[in-house]
Amino acid sequence: MRASEDRVALVTGASRGIGREIARQLSARGISVCAGVRNHGPESLIAEGNSAASVLYREIALDVTQPDSVREAVQAVLRMFGRIDILVNNAGISDGDHDALRLDVEAFKNVMDVNVLGAWRLCESVIPAMTANNYGRIVNISSTLGSLHHLNRATEPAYRVSKAAINALTRVFAARLSGTGILVNAASPGWVRTDLGGPNAPRSVQQGADTPVWLATLPEDGPSGGLFYDRAPLEW
Template sequence: MPDQQRVALVTGANRGLGREIARQLAARRIHVVLTARNHAAAEEAAAEIRGDGLAVSSTRLDVTDPGSITAAIAELRRLDILVNNAGVTDGDHRAATIPASEVRRVLEVNLLGAWRCASAAIPLMRDQRYGRIVNVSSRLASLSTMTSGTEPAYRVSKAALNALTRVLAADVAGAGVLVNSCSPGWVRTELGGPNAPTTVEEGAATPVWLATLPDGGPTGQFFAGHTPAPW
């Protein structure tokens, strides 16, 4: 890839929303490193996107495996954009009865995985005085609408991801790095299910917008569409 070309890394990008985010970023002439826990799955998705003449490569990255994160980042000469898209849900569990092991599983991916990736990416971004970090969150994380006991680990993990967005943005203030979180909406993916009203193309639009913000753009905020959403 040309040294001046922007480079983006997208986690959980072998299918659904992550793959569409990767495709839309690549369509903007950004070189996208598409990642997944299984390298073969990541490469299959990357090959499909390359079939459209877009610049995409692939590598293995499991957000629960610090070694795989270190290895994936070490392959890169530069990293301009990180999209923390990888996520899991606890489905039909209820807050009062969910096993602690299930809570840990969800937090490990949705919160700690994103935190590990950001921590690995930020040194490169600081060095080049440019970076965009997008944490894919959810409206279910909004404290103003948290009136249901369903999907408790998912809700809490995404609320914590929003808090991480705030503290990371404060930590890198003045370094040219913008950190934001967003809700893509209820998207028709394997996670969202077939009844979701939002297409993957529509759901990817906000993460892609935040990933390509101009200098001086917003940071430390939570968005739904282009509009700040309540924490």
């Protein structure tokens, strides 16, 4: 396995919240990080975290709902580094709580576009580069709200359905990539204090990012096709 300072990660939704913290923690481990952000400007090229010359942290433009943006972002990372070893599908939205009997089709489509199709687009675009190196770590940021085992409340129905779908997508890609050296897992960060989670959430972004970063840096004999919370398996 390559030394961590040679590895390259792409994190979606890294402008703020859990995604930004995942990007920061990966960088602190000596991994070169491309932090995908929607509102990217020339001033966004930043260096932070590890100051080693070989380690870079830079923001790149990435809207996961736009196929052109996904393609260009992945090409930009490959131009810069020639490889992508880690993909963290973190970008996520919720349309909030509403009665499941009143479906807002457009709102539901938006949630699915970011939370599910966004991750699918990134996987499709990144996996050929991982396959070429027989190495990859894909982490899909899910939620306990998407666990069918724990699903006994009707709050945030669109968000729950989208997170159940990303769990299914995790299993599909883990099966598709079995034996390739690419490990695909999902993580629930728990209820975290972010713009999405709100100020009353009990967990910090550092706690929320811990399991995704662990999954992003799994050894070769690490699990694939699992859902994890605090580094332990969580029921689907």
